[in-house]
Amino acid sequence: MYEQRDHKRTFYSAPQSVRSLVAAFLEPAIIVGTFLVVTHAHDEPVLRATLTLCLLVFALTFPGRDRFLDRPLSSAVEILSSWISLLAILGLCGYATNSFHFFELHVLAWWATLTPMVLWLAVLIGRRIIRKRAKRPWNRRSVVIVGAGPLGVKVARALMAQVEGHLHLSGYFDDREGDRLDPEAAPQRLGRFDEVADYIRAYGVHEVYITLPMGSQPRIQQLLASLQGTTASLFYVPDIFGISIIQGRLQDLNGVPVVGILETPFTGTNKLIKRVTDVVLASIILVLIAPILIVLAIGVKLSSPGPVIFRQRRNGLDSEEIIVYKFRSMRTMDNGAVVKQATKGDPRITPFGAFLRRTSLDELPQFINVLQGRMSIVGPRPHAVAHNEQYRRLIRAYMVRHKVKPGITGWAQVNGLRGETETLEKMQARVEYDLEYLRNWSLSLDLQIIARTIKLLVFDRHAY
Numbered sequence: 001m002y003e004q005r006d007h008k009r010t011f012y013s014a015p016q017s018v019r020s021l022v023a024a025f026l027e028p029a030i031i032v033g034t035f036l037v038v039t040h041a042h043d044e045p046v047l048r049a050t051l052t053l054c055l056l057v058f059a060l061t062f063p064g065r066d067r068f069l070d071r072p073l074s075s076a077v078e079i080l081s082s083w084i085s086l087l088a089i090l091g092l093c094g095y096a097t098n099s100f101h102f103f104e105l106h107v108l109a110w111w112a113t114l115t116p117m118v119l120w121l122a123v124l125i126g127r128r129i130i131r132k133r134a135k136r137p138w139n140r141r142s143v144v145i146v147g148a149g150p151l152g153v154k155v156a157r158a159l160m161a162q163v164e165g166h167l168h169l170s171g172y173f174d175d176r177e178g179d180r181l182d183p184e185a186a187p188q189r190l191g192r193f194d195e196v197a198d199y200i201r202a203y204g205v206h207e208v209y210i211t212l213p214m215g216s217q218p219r220i221q222q223l224l225a226s227l228q229g230t231t232a233s234l235f236y237v238p239d240i241f242g243i244s245i246i247q248g249r250l251q252d253l254n255g256v257p258v259v260g261i262l263e264t265p266f267t268g269t270n271k272l273i274k275r276v277t278d279v280v281l282a283s284i285i286l287v288l289i290a291p292i293l294i295v296l297a298i299g300v301k302l303s304s305p306g307p308v309i310f311r312q313r314r315n316g317l318d319s320e321e322i323i324v325y326k327f328r329s330m331r332t333m334d335n336g337a338v339v340k341q342a343t344k345g346d347p348r349i350t351p352f353g354a355f356l357r358r359t360s361l362d363e364l365p366q367f368i369n370v371l372q373g374r375m376s377i378v379g380p381r382p383h384a385v386a387h388n389e390q391y392r393r394l395i396r397a398y399m400v401r402h403k404v405k406p407g408i409t410g411w412a413q414v415n416g417l418r419g420e421t422e423t424l425e426k427m428q429a430r431v432e433y434d435l436e437y438l439r440n441w442s443l444s445l446d447l448q449i450i451a452r453t454i455k456l457l458v459f460d461r462h463a464y
Contacts, residue, residue: 020066026122027064031057034118038110049102056093060086060277065444068126075123078444083116085447088454089281096284141167142203146196146223147211148172148185155209155237156185170205193223200230211237264403265441273443278377281450282370289364296361300327303352309365314382319402322374324382325365329353360457366408378446379407380434391427401434411437411445414452 032054039050065082067075094100143159145152152172159167171188173196174181181189190199199205208227212220220236227234266274286293297308309325316322330348349357356362369375375382380401383391392398412418412433417426437445 022126023066023068024063026126027119028058028061030118030122031061031115034115035111038107038114042104042107042110044104044107047102049099053090053103057086057090060089060443065442067123068130070123072120072124072127076120078448079116079119079123081448081451082444083112083119085444085451087112088451089447092281092284092288096287141206142170143167143207143209144170144173144190144196144199144205145185145209145211146173146193148174148176148181148189149211150182151237152209152211153182153184155211159209167207170199170203173199193219194226196223197226197230200227200232205230205232207233207235209235209237262400262403265438266404270441274376274446275373277443277446278370281377282367286367286371289367292361293364296327296356296364299352300329300356304328304331304350306331313385314406315385315388315402316374316382317402317405319388319399321385322369322382322406324369324375324406327353327356327362327365329356329362363408370408374405376405376407378409378411378449379404380410380437381413381430382406391431394424395428395431397435398431400438401431403438409449409453410434411449414449414456418456 035054035057036046036050039046044050065078067078070078145156152174156169156172160169169188171190172181172185173191173193174185174189175192177189178186196208200208210220210223212223224234300308306328308328310328310330311323311325313321314324329350330353331350353362366375367377370377388399410433412430415433417430417433
């Protein structure tokens with residue numbers, strides 16, 4: 001992993017796999033290609049509007065997600081939900097720009113029907129190719145794990161769960177014996193640490209995973225020194241699973257290797273994609289809902305004395321204080337050091353405010369916050385500053401959710417954690433979903449959350 005060059009050590013992060021690179025281009029290429037094939041099959045000309053739609057679709061779907069490792073049913077559900085979300089966005093764009101007349105309805109219908117089928121077929125074919133290649137003898141790679149503890153077993157399970165199936169676990173090495181080993185690893189113990197190098201040379205082991213605790217640094221250094229005389233690839237798995245790792249990655253800091261443990265997913269092109277998507281969607285939505293905003297503002301004004309818009313202090317990106325807009329739904333406007341969460345039947349809520357909260361229409365002014373750059377359409381919901389001060393001391397990694405802009409809707413909300421969090425357990429569950437969103441962010445996930453939010457707005461009656 002290190003190379004001597006001009007008396008300086010240069011660190012290289014792992015290159016992107018060929019499979020991931022293929023997946024990045026395959027999904028958008030299939031979507032665009034299917035549209036062009038359907039257009040040609042119906043003897044329709046490829047006009048400027050057709051090419052514009054192709055460019056828009058490619059931009060929204062690139063990079064495609066690597067689904068070759070997913071189970072067939074899971075990949076089918078993921079493809080269908082992402083496709084429906086994309087069609088909803090394209091439909092909004094078409095309505096806002098009045099551009100449906102450029103396309104034939106039967107062409108769009110065939111495209112909408114065939115595309116998810118072709119995408120799923122491509123995933124199945126790719127999965128089959130990967131499995132077939134893995135069965136070839138020259139693709140088989142033997143693996144040993146140094147450290148027969150819980151972390152070693154965790155690594156073994158992860159390696160064996162890979163759909164490629166080209167790895168063969170020879171066993172574990174550990175100085176401990178008997179009951180001091182993990183019960184699952186004990187039967188496969190091959191020897192002690194000082195026997196690893198000889199075993200590698202004797203049996204041609206390809207990969208070694210070192211899973212010793214970080215407190216074992218002298219032993220790790222000694223082990224690495226002995227293994228550098230072999231041809232095996234060496235991997236060190238630090239025991240940091242007690243930490244909420246967000247976007248963990250390897251980086252090169254001017255020749256110094258740095259392991260990123262907690263970082264925002266929105267850097268570089270991801271940041272640009274996220275912001276462009278927010279601005280485009282928020283602009284379209286605000287144009288479409290402008291009449292609704294006027295009607296709701298009048299309703300709030302007539303329902304009770306006070307301003308139409310409630311401006312609440314909340315923590316945004318990097319915990320900086322921001323002002324978030326909502327239609328006022330309560331007779332009081334708590335915004336100080338202590339903020340009591342609204343509960344079901346709360347006497348502070350006006351009758352019209354109850355309707356706004358039940359339908360989440362009170363959140364609509366936050367699309368203005370999105371255009372201002374204070375918020376995103378999808379992200380962890382912003383909590384009152386007073387609540388942040390309360391929960392940051394009670395919930396581990398609570399403030400990590402502020403590594404990104406807060407959202408109008410989020411992964412927690414579409415998974416049943418919408419509305420009041422009256423117990424610490426509910427708030428902990430919400431934070432876990434927020435952290436899961438940060439670990440797994442993609443444009444496809446954002447579109448899925450938007451689609452599920454629309455479904456909740458129509459069918460959910462539990463909010464207040």
